[in-house]
Amino acid sequence: MLKDHAKIIHAISVSGEVIGRKKLQKMIYIAKKMEFPFQERFQFHFYGPYSEELTLRVEELCNMGFLDEVKEKKGGYYQYRYTLTESGQEFLGENSVEMPCLGDCLIDINDQNARFLELVSTVLYFDNLPEAEVREKIQTVKKSQKYTDEEIDEAYAYIASLKTKSRQLLA
Template sequence: MLKDHVKLMSAFVASGEIIGRKKLQKMIFIAKKLSFPFQEKFQFHFYGPYSEELTLRVEELCDMGFIEEVWEKKGGYYQYRYTVTEEGQDFLNVYEEKMPTLDTCLVNMNEKPSRFLELVSTVLFFDDLDKEDVIEKVFTLKSKQKYTLEEIEEAYHYIESLQKTIAQ
């Protein structure tokens, strides 16, 4: 059990501050699809791939005092900010699992908007389909997001660039 917590903690440390639950979900899903050893199971949900296991694991890390979750009102909704606490860093100093290319990928992903990561994770969720079928899925399942063909192409290029980063 703690190994999965350590992997998640390593992701938080690599990313620095993560703003948004949706962004966190997408970053971990994308990392998992890129073959990093995250064990959480994902299903397709309103905002793309979602893991109840990941949500529970983050809650456990917050309860243990390893992750700080701060929520702030932003207009008509609440935004969550996640950072590693000093206790969390001490925990990781003992148990940390090094995944150097994961750090690079997560920092890169954390700089992207949640909307874009939602598109990338949706494309990856349907990676067993032909590209044309994936595009159709995006247009159907994500119609409210109004993604363009250019954005979908950008998502494919972004996935390729992450894969190249890992291969180095």
């Protein structure tokens, strides 16, 4: 049980800070699709792939004092910042996680904005379909986001670069 918690702590640790619950969900999902061993199950939800398990683990980690969650008012909504606490660092020191190169991948993903990560994770969620069908799905299930063909092209290029990077790093 705590092994999966340690992986989440490790992910936030190597990312430095994650701003936004949605972004954290997308980061873990994309890393999982890049074959990093995250166990959380994801289903398609309003903002793309979502894991209730991940939400519960993060909540537990905050309650245990391993993660710090800061709620900030941003305009008309709240945004959450996640960082590792000193207790979280100690826990990670006692429960080592073997995921070499995860940091390189997550730092890159964390540099992207949440809207783009929503698109990337949606493309990855439907990666068993031909590209034309994926594009059609995006225009249907993400209609309100109004993604352009250029943005979808960028998402595919970004996924290809992440796959190349993760293969090189994991080789």
